[in-house]
Amino acid sequence: MARRKIAKRADDYAQWYLDVIAEGQMAEHSMVRGCMIIKPWGYGIWERIQRELDDRIKASGHENAYFPLFVPKSLLDKEAEHVEGFAPECAVVTHGGGKELEEPLFVRPTSEAIICTTYGNWVESWRDLPILINQWANVVRWEMRTRLFLRTMEFLWQEGHTAHETHDEAAAEVQTMLDVYADLAENVLAIPVIKGRKTAAERFPGAIDTYSIEALMQDGKALQAGTSHDLGQNFAKAYDISFQSRGGEMEYAWSTSWGVSTRLIGGMIMAHADDDGLVVPPLLAPLHAVIVPIYKGEEEAAALREDVDGMVTALRAAGVRVKADVRDHLRPGAKFFEWEKKGVPVRIEYGARDKAAGNVVVKRRDNGEKQIVPRGDVAGVVAALLVTIQSDLLARARARRAERSYVVDDYAEFRSRIVDGGFFHMRWCGDVSCEARVKDETKATIRCIPNEGDEDAGPCVVCGKGADGVRAVFARAY
Numbered sequence: 001m002a003r004r005k006i007a008k009r010a011d012d013y014a015q016w017y018l019d020v021i022a023e024g025q026m027a028e029h030s031m032v033r034g035c036m037i038i039k040p041w042g043y044g045i046w047e048r049i050q051r052e053l054d055d056r057i058k059a060s061g062h063e064n065a066y067f068p069l070f071v072p073k074s075l076l077d078k079e080a081e082h083v084e085g086f087a088p089e090c091a092v093v094t095h096g097g098g099k100e101l102e103e104p105l106f107v108r109p110t111s112e113a114i115i116c117t118t119y120g121n122w123v124e125s126w127r128d129l130p131i132l133i134n135q136w137a138n139v140v141r142w143e144m145r146t147r148l149f150l151r152t153m154e155f156l157w158q159e160g161h162t163a164h165e166t167h168d169e170a171a172a173e174v175q176t177m178l179d180v181y182a183d184l185a186e187n188v189l190a191i192p193v194i195k196g197r198k199t200a201a202e203r204f205p206g207a208i209d210t211y212s213i214e215a216l217m218q219d220g221k222a223l224q225a226g227t228s229h230d231l232g233q234n235f236a237k238a239y240d241i242s243f244q245s246r247g248g249e250m251e252y253a254w255s256t257s258w259g260v261s262t263r264l265i266g267g268m269i270m271a272h273a274d275d276d277g278l279v280v281p282p283l284l285a286p287l288h289a290v291i292v293p294i295y296k297g298e299e300e301a302a303a304l305r306e307d308v309d310g311m312v313t314a315l316r317a318a319g320v321r322v323k324a325d326v327r328d329h330l331r332p333g334a335k336f337f338e339w340e341k342k343g344v345p346v347r348i349e350y351g352a353r354d355k356a357a358g359n360v361v362v363k364r365r366d367n368g369e370k371q372i373v374p375r376g377d378v379a380g381v382v383a384a385l386l387v388t389i390q391s392d393l394l395a396r397a398r399a400r401r402a403e404r405s406y407v408v409d410d411y412a413e414f415r416s417r418i419v420d421g422g423f424f425h426m427r428w429c430g431d432v433s434c435e436a437r438v439k440d441e442t443k444a445t446i447r448c449i450p451n452e453g454d455e456d457a458g459p460c461v462v463c464g465k466g467a468d469g470v471r472a473v474f475a476r477a478y
């Protein structure tokens with residue numbers, strides 16, 4: 001038996017998270033503090049996320065392009081709120097080619113400055129709009145407290161940047177992309193999310209509105225998993241995206257930006273992994289299934305080889321990403337343990353006894369269920385099982401969130417219960433001082449004001465003054 005190396009969630013959640021990543025061979029720290037080396041298994045999951053999202057981005061009418069890593073300081077300075085929000089966490093290049101630069105270059109913390117400037121050059125008339133572009137890139141934010149995937153100094157993401165003729169069109173774009181992110185989270189990552197609007201205090205610097213998807217992790221903390229910003233005309237004015245309107249007037253464009261990052265992988269881990277390691281949803285798994293032949297010595301191995309190769313072929317033909325683990329230096333138990341920690345959705349065991357009976361053993365990673373399957377049926381059974389696992393993971397995450405979602409009208413009750421985590425649906429009057437008090441006293445923030453919620457007027461949970469509209473969602477967050 002290999003030694004257990006993963007802390008239990010109940011004992012030390014933070015250590016469990018790091019152990020799951022290390023033992024699942026997802027990523028490790030680099031020698032530069034806060035930077036992350038993403039290993040092939042972790043990167044393979046990111047590639048699946050990219051592919052699923054990229055298809056959706058293109059299906060909703062966008063194209064990909066690429067903009068530079070360096071942003072001249074003077075560009076970033078143009079949008080006052082934006083630079084104030086981001087400058088403290090920017091890395092700045094002051095030297096190049098052995099000389100001090102005339103103008104320092106910021107390493108992009110996000111790309112509004114460079115992209116909006118470019119759009120300004122591209123746009124002359126209303127006929128040049130809309131511009132609907134996305135880029136896949138890395139960005140750098142000088143974070144002081146980092147955690148693999150959730151918050152790293154350099155991270156990978158996509159950032160969409162669009163420019164429109166009217167505010168209505170831009171506002172619709174913001175919601176379209178929020179819907180795309182929610183679809184990705186729920187139907188690919190199997191993480192249920194709440195779509196909603198951020199309060200002014202939690203907005204993207206320079207935006208007139210920020211929307212997000214918010215997920216609940218197994219420890220009861222919220223994770224902001226994607227954001228979509230209505231930038232109004234703020235960036236168009238700062239970076240001069242102006243155009244001749246249909247009526248012949250000069251007008252400023254309306255812009256949006258939206259992004260999700262490698263943080264989603266942290267969300268996937270904290271939504272599904274268990275005390276034995278990762279549990280990867282089938283749609284994200286670089287491998288859906290691993291066949292572990294059980295043999296001793298070359299003669300037994302040779303007797304199984306043809307059947308194993310046949311199963312690999314049949315499974316691949318059924319769309320299953322599969323490989324046979326035929327490493328001779330490892331015992332089957334060690335292989336089981338390794339693939340379990342990596343969260344491969346299905347394991348297929350096949351030994352001499354199974355061969356004699358014409359069967360294989362199929363085991364699910366998510367709930368540990370084993371079934372005996374006729375060898376000839378394995379491709380169909382596993383393909384169907386992957387669909388079941390994907391939907392079971394979402395159902396389980398939904399049930400967990402429902403268990404920890406509370407409608408609360410009493411501030412004292414909230415204060416005593418927030419220590420155990422969860423989503424608290426509470427009335428809020430809209431006053432920043434009530435929001436700030438909650439944060440000071442409980443470390444909880446308003447995650448969002450849900451897009452979908454019943455009208456529920458009544459007194460603010462903090463100050464008792466009237467609050468109309470839907471209840472805000474309060475939680476402690478990553």
Ligand SMILES: [Zn+2]
Nearest residue numbers: 429434460463
């Ligand atoms: Zn209030």
